[in-house]
Amino acid sequence: MRAVRMCRLGIVVVTLGVVAAIPTRVIAQSPVLLQGIVDGEFWSTNARSNLLTRNRGEPAGLGRIQMWGAYEPLPGLVAYAQGAFEGGSARYEADEQEVSSDQFGLRYTASQHFVIDAGRLTPVIGTFASRHFSTRNPLIGEPDGYSLDYPLGVEVFGDAYRFDYRAAMVSLPTSHAGYEPSPTPRLRPAIGGGYTPIVGLRFGTSFTVGPYLNRDVPVAALKGRSWSDFHQRVIAFDASFSHGYLETHAEAARGRYDIPSGAITGFTYYGEAKYTLTPRFFIAARAERNKYPFIRPTTTTGTSTATWTARLTDFVDGEFGGGYRLSPSTLIKASVRGDRWWVRNTAPGFLGQGGHAVALQVSHAFDAVDWFDRNR
Amino acid sequence: MHPLKPFVVQLVPALLASTILAAGVAFARPSHSGAVASPRRTTGRIEGTVEISSALSARRPAFRIYSDPGMGTVPSATPRDPAIAELHNVVLYLEGDPEQLNSPPARLDKGRHGSMAQRDERFVPHVLPVVQGATVDFPNEDDVYHNVFSLSSAAGPKGFDLGRYPKGTSRSVTFTRAGTVQVACHIHSDMSAIILVLANPYFASPDDNHHFVIDDVPEGDYTIVGWHERIKPINRRIHVTAGQTTPVDFNIPLPQGDKGAR
Numbered sequence: 001m002r003a004v005r006m007c008r009l010g011i012v013v014v015t016l017g018v019v020a021a022i023p024t025r026v027i028a029q030s031p032v033l034l035q036g037i038v039d040g041e042f043w044s045t046n047a048r049s050n051l052l053t054r055n056r057g058e059p060a061g062l063g064r065i066q067m068w069g070a071y072e073p074l075p076g077l078v079a080y081a082q083g084a085f086e087g088g089s090a091r092y093e094a095d096e097q098e099v100s101s102d103q104f105g106l107r108y109t110a111s112q113h114f115v116i117d118a119g120r121l122t123p124v125i126g127t128f129a130s131r132h133f134s135t136r137n138p139l140i141g142e143p144d145g146y147s148l149d150y151p152l153g154v155e156v157f158g159d160a161y162r163f164d165y166r167a168a169m170v171s172l173p174t175s176h177a178g179y180e181p182s183p184t185p186r187l188r189p190a191i192g193g194g195y196t197p198i199v200g201l202r203f204g205t206s207f208t209v210g211p212y213l214n215r216d217v218p219v220a221a222l223k224g225r226s227w228s229d230f231h232q233r234v235i236a237f238d239a240s241f242s243h244g245y246l247e248t249h250a251e252a253a254r255g256r257y258d259i260p261s262g263a264i265t266g267f268t269y270y271g272e273a274k275y276t277l278t279p280r281f282f283i284a285a286r287a288e289r290n291k292y293p294f295i296r297p298t299t300t301t302g303t304s305t306a307t308w309t310a311r312l313t314d315f316v317d318g319e320f321g322g323g324y325r326l327s328p329s330t331l332i333k334a335s336v337r338g339d340r341w342w343v344r345n346t347a348p349g350f351l352g353q354g355g356h357a358v359a360l361q362v363s364h365a366f367d368a369v370d371w372f373d374r375n376r
Numbered sequence: 377m378h379p380l381k382p383f384v385v386q387l388v389p390a391l392l393a394s395t396i397l398a399a400g401v402a403f404a405r406p407s408h409s410g411a412v413a414s415p416r417r418t419t420g421r422i423e424g425t426v427e428i429s430s431a432l433s434a435r436r437p438a439f440r441i442y443s444d445p446g447m448g449t450v451p452s453a454t455p456r457d458p459a460i461a462e463l464h465n466v467v468l469y470l471e472g473d474p475e476q477l478n479s480p481p482a483r484l485d486k487g488r489h490g491s492m493a494q495r496d497e498r499f500v501p502h503v504l505p506v507v508q509g510a511t512v513d514f515p516n517e518d519d520v521y522h523n524v525f526s527l528s529s530a531a532g533p534k535g536f537d538l539g540r541y542p543k544g545t546s547r548s549v550t551f552t553r554a555g556t557v558q559v560a561c562h563i564h565s566d567m568s569a570i571i572l573v574l575a576n577p578y579f580a581s582p583d584d585n586h587h588f589v590i591d592d593v594p595e596g597d598y599t600i601v602g603w604h605e606r607i608k609p610i611n612r613r614i615h616v617t618a619g620q621t622t623p624v625d626f627n628i629p630l631p632q633g634d635k636g637a638r
Contacts, residue, residue, distance in 0.1 A: 072437035119485035199542045244539040279537035
């Protein structure tokens with residue numbers, strides 16, 4: 001794990017070094033895009049929620065920089081990459097810093113009807129991906145049922161008339177860290193499509209099927225089957241409507257997971273709304289229900305006894321907040337979020353039946369090529 | 377116009393316009409157009425060419441790292457000839473004594489209306505020069521929503537946010553303050569435009585042949601400004617003589633040491 005982190009850090013350092021070494025005039029004249037978002041966050045939570053608690057309930061801060069670049073050597077052909085550095089005591093993960101490379105690849109746009117993309121891709125399932133950026137997310141938190149795994153794969157997408165489609169072969173299932181075992185990459189199909197009956201209203205769906213376990217699952221737990229025989233099937237639906245100053249969005253997903261005794265099925269959904277009150281000020285709210293499988297095949301150390309934990313989490317959470325635009329590229333948001341769990345769990349690490357979080361976030365989007373341009 | 381934005385914003389320019397009109401009738405100045413019967417004003421013309429650095433016309437990849445699924449996911453291709461496209465983003469305008477640059481009403485009216493369409497997920501034109509007090513329409517010509525907004529102080533104390541409206545419909549904003557209005561789209565962060573709200577209607581942009589003309593300029597001394605969004609404005613002192621053409625060529629960015637008028 002440490003080696004992977006060092007490797008990612010190395011990639012980021014080398015990339016920044018190369019960018020810094022290129023004469024600014026060259027960058028300004030090249031078909032290059034280099035943009036980013038810097039976030040600063042302050043969190044105050046209690047210590048009673050698996051979802052919301054940060055820094056064991058003590059006030060915490062977080063800084064994040066996300067950068068992406070694209071280079072178009074030939075018309076329509078774009079090489080791109082996106083990376084991020086995040087650090088601070090408010091991180092969910094145990095490590096206080098992380099360097100990640102979410103997306104990279106090669107994209108060829110033949111027309112709006114047909115685009116082919118190969119590399120590390122945004123998830124095909126669900127539609128929350130674009131709001132992974134703080135400047136696109138109307139609130140600060142993200143739905144827990146939303147996957148942030150970026151698989152390797154090849155995808156084609158586009159739109160025609162009122163329809164849009166995406167179809168891919170990807171390396172990972174739609175898994176949620178902590179809910180299922182960390183998956184071993186294995187190629188699987190993922191498809192999605194949508195229909196836009198009128199501008200501003202869209203209905204979409206997506207589907208994937210494939211192995212979700214990893215090859216390190218103890219043989220005893222597999223009951224004579226291969227790890228790759230245990231499949232996950234996820235079907236998701238989404239709808240969005242916007243008009244004037246109102247934007248609404250909702251997603252629902254149903255996941256069915258093979259386990260030795262049959263299958264366990266869960267579902268998750270959320271709905272959110274944003275309303276712009278003045279050119280600078282908006283308010284937003286999101287409510288989520290998550291009843292999704294928690295699956296953990298384990299063996300007792302030194303024995304061949306295997307046990308499967310496969311049960312549904314069950315909780316609701318809601319977030320309400322507002323945003324104020326200091327400038328077109330600088331946004332400040334504040335939100336309050338609370339959750340309520342209906343899970344009987346006495347396992348170590350399970351924090352409690354519900355909690356709350358108050359968060360403040362400042363985001364600034366920038367265009368590095370513009371900087372080079374202006375500083376020539 | 378935002379619903380919470382008081383309609384006073386529309387009312388004030390209307391009142392201003394009627395006041396100016398009344399004042400104009402009461403204190404009618406001699407006009408070149410002859411709209412008011414009076415001695416002919418002596419005017420000349422400013423003419424020249426604009427060369428633009430290749431650095432300013434660099435092509436940016438049409439690429440979005442994240443985009444919402446649905447129509448409009450794939451950004452439109454960049455212009456075929458970015459150099460010509462960028463040339464149209466140059467504005468040449470005059471600065472000088474407002475009394476001297478007071479223009480005939482017909483010319484003023486022409487500069488007080490503009491249109492900036494949302495077409496192929498771009499603002500067209502990218503740069504729109506208008507005269508102070510102008511009303512600009514923002515028609516949506518795309519099959520997808522846009523959300524045009526500006527927080528520039530020249531767009532009023534609160535800026536404006538036009539919300540989302542479908543193809544074939546339009547919203548309008550009146551600009552009562554001179555200055556630079558940066559326009560953007562909440563939905564498509566790669567969409568941007570600039571409205572230059574100028575104090576007088578003596579401005580022009582170069583055509584495809586790099587050529588520009590500012591006609592019917594009252595005789596006198598002025599500063600002609602070469603403006604492009606990514607450079608510091610280039611100022612040149614010129615003298616316009618009645619019945620004559622004053623040549624001015626611009627090289628943008630201005631080469632070092634070339635700061636004088638021709």
